[in-house]
Amino acid sequence: MAVNSLNSFLEYRPWNGLRNPAWMGAFAIMRESLKLIFTRKVFWVVFSLAVLNFLLYFFGQYLFFWVADQQPDGLVRVGGFGRANQNDMMQFLRSVLKMDGSPETFRNFINLQSRGIIVLLVLAGASLLGEDLNQGSLIFYQSKSGGMKNYIGGKFLAASFLVHLFATIPALFLFLEICFIDTWTYLLYNPRLLLGIIGYGFVINLGLVSLLFATVGFFRSTIGLIMCWAGVFFLLPSLCAIMIDRLRLNPVLRILDFWYCVERLGEKCLGASPTLLPGQTDQALNPWFAVASLGFVFTVTSILTMRIYFKQGIES
Amino acid sequence: MDNLKAFIQGVRSILAVHLFRAKVGHGLFWVSAGFLLLVASVVVSVSLKNQWNYKTFKPRGQAGLNFKNSTEMIEAGSLILGPNAGVSAICSAIAASGSGLMIQSGFPVFTKNVVFSVLLGFLLPLWCLTFAVEGLGAEREGKTLFWLFSKPVPRSSIYLGKFLAILPWVIIWSLGGFLFLAICAGDSGIIAFNLFWQPIAFACITYASVFFFMGACLPRASLIALAYAFVVETLLGSMPGSLKQLSVAFYARCIMFQKSSDLGVILEQGGGYGDFSQTMAICFMLGIALLFLVAGIFFFGKIELRGQR
Amino acid sequence: MIGVLADTINSDIVPLWCKKVSKWHGNFLGLNDVSLELRPGITALLGSNGSGKSTLMNLIAGQLYPDAGFVRVYGIDPWTWQGKHLVGYSPDLDYFYSSWSIKDFLARMAYLAGIEGKRIPNLLKEVLSVVGLSLVQSTLLRRCSLGMRQRAKIAHAILMDPPLLILDEPFRGIDPVGRRDLVQLLLQLQSAGKTILVSSHELEEIEKLTNQVVMLRSGRIVSAGPVSRVRDRLLNKPVEIALEIESVEKIRMLAQTVLNHSDVLGVRFPEGKFHVLMVLTRKPEIVSSHLVVVSLENNISIRRLEVVDEAPAEVMESLFEG
Numbered sequence: 042m043a044v045n046s047l048n049s050f051l052e053y054r055p056w057n058g059l060r061n062p063a064w065m066g067a068f069a070i071m072r073e074s075l076k077l078i079f080t081r082k083v084f085w086v087v088f089s090l091a092v093l094n095f096l097l098y099f100f101g102q103y104l105f106f107w108v109a110d111q112q113p114d115g116l117v118r119v120g121g122f123g124r125a126n127q128n129d130m131m132q133f134l135r136s137v138l139k140m141d142g143s144p145e146t147f148r149n150f151i152n153l154q155s156r157g158i159i160v161l162l163v164l165a166g167a168s169l170l171g172e173d174l175n176q177g178s179l180i181f182y183q184s185k186s187g188g189m190k191n192y193i194g195g196k197f198l199a200a201s202f203l204v205h206l207f208a209t210i211p212a213l214f215l216f217l218e219i220c221f222i223d224t225w226t227y228l229l230y231n232p233r234l235l236l237g238i239i240g241y242g243f244v245i246n247l248g249l250v251s252l253l254f255a256t257v258g259f260f261r262s263t264i265g266l267i268m269c270w271a272g273v274f275f276l277l278p279s280l281c282a283i284m285i286d287r288l289r290l291n292p293v294l295r296i297l298d299f300w301y302c303v304e305r306l307g308e309k310c311l312g313a314s315p316t317l318l319p320g321q322t323d324q325a326l327n328p329w330f331a332v333a334s335l336g337f338v339f340t341v342t343s344i345l346t347m348r349i350y351f352k353q354g355i356e357s
Numbered sequence: 358m359d360n361l362k363a364f365i366q367g368v369r370s371i372l373a374v375h376l377f378r379a380k381v382g383h384g385l386f387w388v389s390a391g392f393l394l395l396v397a398s399v400v401v402s403v404s405l406k407n408q409w410n411y412k413t414f415k416p417r418g419q420a421g422l423n424f425k426n427s428t429e430m431i432e433a434g435s436l437i438l439g440p441n442a443g444v445s446a447i448c449s450a451i452a453a454s455g456s457g458l459m460i461q462s463g464f465p466v467f468t469k470n471v472v473f474s475v476l477l478g479f480l481l482p483l484w485c486l487t488f489a490v491e492g493l494g495a496e497r498e499g500k501t502l503f504w505l506f507s508k509p510v511p512r513s514s515i516y517l518g519k520f521l522a523i524l525p526w527v528i529i530w531s532l533g534g535f536l537f538l539a540i541c542a543g544d545s546g547i548i549a550f551n552l553f554w555q556p557i558a559f560a561c562i563t564y565a566s567v568f569f570f571m572g573a574c575l576p577r578a579s580l581i582a583l584a585y586a587f588v589v590e591t592l593l594g595s596m597p598g599s600l601k602q603l604s605v606a607f608y609a610r611c612i613m614f615q616k617s618s619d620l621g622v623i624l625e626q627g628g629g630y631g632d633f634s635q636t637m638a639i640c641f642m643l644g645i646a647l648l649f650l651v652a653g654i655f656f657f658g659k660i661e662l663r664g665q666r
Numbered sequence: 667m668i669g670v671l672a673d674t675i676n677s678d679i680v681p682l683w684c685k686k687v688s689k690w691h692g693n694f695l696g697l698n699d700v701s702l703e704l705r706p707g708i709t710a711l712l713g714s715n716g717s718g719k720s721t722l723m724n725l726i727a728g729q730l731y732p733d734a735g736f737v738r739v740y741g742i743d744p745w746t747w748q749g750k751h752l753v754g755y756s757p758d759l760d761y762f763y764s765s766w767s768i769k770d771f772l773a774r775m776a777y778l779a780g781i782e783g784k785r786i787p788n789l790l791k792e793v794l795s796v797v798g799l800s801l802v803q804s805t806l807l808r809r810c811s812l813g814m815r816q817r818a819k820i821a822h823a824i825l826m827d828p829p830l831l832i833l834d835e836p837f838r839g840i841d842p843v844g845r846r847d848l849v850q851l852l853l854q855l856q857s858a859g860k861t862i863l864v865s866s867h868e869l870e871e872i873e874k875l876t877n878q879v880v881m882l883r884s885g886r887i888v889s890a891g892p893v894s895r896v897r898d899r900l901l902n903k904p905v906e907i908a909l910e911i912e913s914v915e916k917i918r919m920l921a922q923t924v925l926n927h928s929d930v931l932g933v934r935f936p937e938g939k940f941h942v943l944m945v946l947t948r949k950p951e952i953v954s955s956h957l958v959v960v961s962l963e964n965n966i967s968i969r970r971l972e973v974v975d976e977a978p979a980e981v982m983e984s985l986f987e988g
Contacts, residue, residue, distance in 0.1 A: 260385075260388075262579075263579070263580060264385065264490075264579035264580065264583060265385055265388065267580075267583050268385060268388045268483060268487075268583070269388055271479075271483075271583075271587070272388065272391070272392055272395070275479070276392060276395070276396075276475070276479055277395075279474065279475065279479075280395070280396065280399050280475070283399075283470045283471075283474070283475070284399060284402075284403065287470060288403055288466075288470070290402070290403065290406065359748075363747055366780055367747075367778075370777050370778045370780070371778065373777065374774045374777060374778060499761055500759060500761035501761055501762065501763055503729065503757060503759065503761070504762075504763070504775060504822075505778070506728075506729060507727065507728075507729070507750060507753075507755055507822075508747075508750060508775070508778045508779050508780075509747045509748065509749075509750040509751040509779060509780060509826075510747055510750075510778065510779075510780070511747045512747075661729065661730045661731060662724070662729050662730070
């Protein structure tokens with residue numbers, strides 16, 4: 042009996058079903074990498090902060106439109122605490138917090154959320170990508186029919202999913218919220234805003250994920266990643282601030298500041314009016330320079346990524 | 358007596374074996390070098406435009422006139438006041454002396470912008486971290502520590518020997534980097550280097566001791582060290598009040614402010630930087646270094662190699 | 667000589683004395699109340715994976731510190747630096763300074779161990795030829811094969827000529843010729859009066875080396891002494907005989923007849939297999955022939971008759987189960 046069952050187990054069993062095309066493997070890789078990220082504590086910490094920020098904006102918008110709807114008698118009741126001047130409140134929400142459904146609202150929101158993405162990718166990026174290089178598990182992906190193309194594609198999708206989960210999707214929710222609270226004419230008047238949110242999401246996506254691929258591939262460890270990203274997101278802005286705001290060099294030098302360029306592009310996508318950083322004196326950077334900077338980073342990181350992942354025989 | 362002999366012998370042999378093989382892992386060395394080159398290129402570009410001075414410099418976060426504007430205003434005022442030779446002479450004298458002073462002001466500008474904010478606040482902790490955490494941390498993570506532990510030398514001598522093996526590299530790299538930046542900045546940079554190399558070296562030793570301790574005794578040392586470098590040194594170090602006295606950079610700043618004020622340049626007033634004399638600040642820094650060294654020796658002596666049953 | 671129960675001994679002359687040693691790995695008790703005393707000669711440490719072999723060896727080599735009890739090597743605690751003089755340890759782990767060559771590695775280790783620089787070249791020549799690495803001594807460690815690294819580890823252990831050698835799985839990854847050489851080397855060391863503790867999964871190599879074994883299971887010593895005693899226990903273990911016959915109806919009748927035999931300990935019917943009868947016994951030869959005789963007498967045709975419990979893996983398992 043035992044022998045029989047063993048034989049039938051060892052027998053070759055032809056596969057009769059339909060095969061998915063090889064590139065579908067990318068989605069399986071994405072699913073598994075996301076599962077890996079969801080098991081990390083740091084993801085849930087950053088995610089809950091992002092949700093808090095989203096709720097702040099959500100109820101801020103709500104408050105703004107609610108106050109705007111009140112009778113114009115000058116005073117509104119705020120909870121059980123007392124009354125506030127309607128105009129003062131509107132003024133506060135509009136000019137200080139910028140929660141009035143304007144392009145600036147979405148820009149501020151997405152900028153804040155993207156800080157969370159940066160922290161998440163820095164701390165969890167090594168387990169998303171670097172571990173495979175370190176532990177030599179790339180060989181399992183290389184031996185599948187999709188090969189490294191699927192691997193890169195799947196990991197790219199996973200990282201992109203995280204970016205949109207944090208930035209684009211909540212921003213679209215905010216947009217929808219305004220449509221529901223206000224009227225749907227908001228959508229008619231602001232179709233550019235809708236496209237801008239998606240566009241900004243993809244700009245962040247492209248910039249951060251390509252940077253992530255190259256840096257993780259190069260350093261393979263969290264500490265290298267942190268140091269490199271600290272240079273990009275911390276040292277470069279402060280160097281630019283010294284050069285331009287304090288020593289009055291040419292403002293075009295700000296194209297060195299990769300993240301400023303990304304935010305500038307996002308601003309352009311949304312059509313928001315440019316804000317100056319604290320202490321910044323120059324006019325905002327020409328968006329074409331920002332495009333050039335992003336393009337440069339994308340090209341360099343892509344070449345690096347290709348060299349790292351498609352090179353013969355990855356050393357582990 | 359036997360213990361002491363074994364200790365000295367251990368330190369000597371560890372030093373001899375590891376001094377020229379200080380390990381820097383994961384391309385971190387290249388990040389450090391890249392940061393240095395990046396900052397150096399910025400410094401060079403500023404020097405080339407001859408802008409290490411107050412002529413066009415505007416204090417951070419304040420709108421309004423800069424020094425160039427004000428000298429121009431004085432000159433314009435003298436024109437408006439008309440052909441009164443006396444007034445005009447006084448005005449142009451003020452303007453000339455002012456602009457002369459401004460052109461000579463490279464040292465404070467360089468010091469404030471590069472030495473304090475970039476070097477002391479960012480590069481120095483990072484450089485020290487790169488070398489010091491890897492000192493024993495690389496052996497711990499690479500599990501090669503076993504080979505040292507199986508030798509008949511006291512644990513304390515392993516710790517001290519390794520520390521002394523990385524220390525020269527940390528100091529050479531940090532002071533070398535500082536010198537490189539100073540040379541890039543020209544004369545004002547050289548003045549700054551001559552004045553400040555000492556506190557930078559002391560800060561370096563202290564950082565090395567702190568980070569070496571983390572690498573040797575803490576799990577996930579590099580992350581903790583990075584968190585320390587950014588949170589304690591950069592954030593706390595730039596906070597008002599006395600909280601910044603927790604950071605190592607504070608004591609380096611104390612010495613540097615006092616040295617520059619001896620030269621007649623007052624870089625910053627108040628902020629508690631005058632509360633510690635130079636000797637006291639040096640004592641504090643070396644005290645911190647010694648404290649972490651002793652703590653490291655204590656905890657390192659208790660480490661058991663895990664990861665196998 | 668091995669004494670498991672050692673209470674009062676003159677520890678200064680005993681190569682190794684462990685008394686009631688326990689070691690926790692977090693929540694997991696890696697070693698539980700182990701007492702052991704070794705005398706010069708080779709002793710084998712047997713046990714399945716996770717039985718605490720490496721833990722015990724790490725404790726003896728001073729890489730771990732016992733949570734309870736103590737370890738003494740010639741009366742000295744191996745955790746201290748003085749104790750490290752006395753123990754040569756070849757660990758199970760496979761991590762090296764990968765950018766060093768074998769020769770550099772051994773030279774630096776010798777230097778760290780306090781050997782004068784002048785003596786090192788001669789010492790290295792000797793040790794490298796003993797372990798058979800003379801020809802490849804300048805290979806980088808990261809380019810070495812598993813066998814070469816294993817030899818390098820053994821070279822490291824005997825470098826200081828310590829009186830007590832702890833070798834964790836020394837035969838792993840070494841080719842048959844190398845094994846023979848290693849056995850020779852260990853026997854030489856034994857005749858030079860060293861105390862050697864060797865752990866292994868491979869009974870054959872161990873049998874060539876020594877007849878003294880210590881067996882660990884779940885962190886406890888389950889038996890210690892000559893191999894023959896272990897063998898006896900093995901032989902005493904009851905085995906099962908599977909008998910498969912043609913007719914289902916007669917199987918219970920057959921079982922009753924078989925049970926009358928004095929060497930049969932019991933019978934059972936495996937679930938779902940109506941043709942099969944399992945017979946438990948300590949003397950499979952006698953019972954097998956008895957089974958054949960009974961079947962012939964009752965006109966039952968036999969499809970299959972086999973002793974199921976003699977697979978090599980199960981021999982090992984029964985060893986470890988004590």
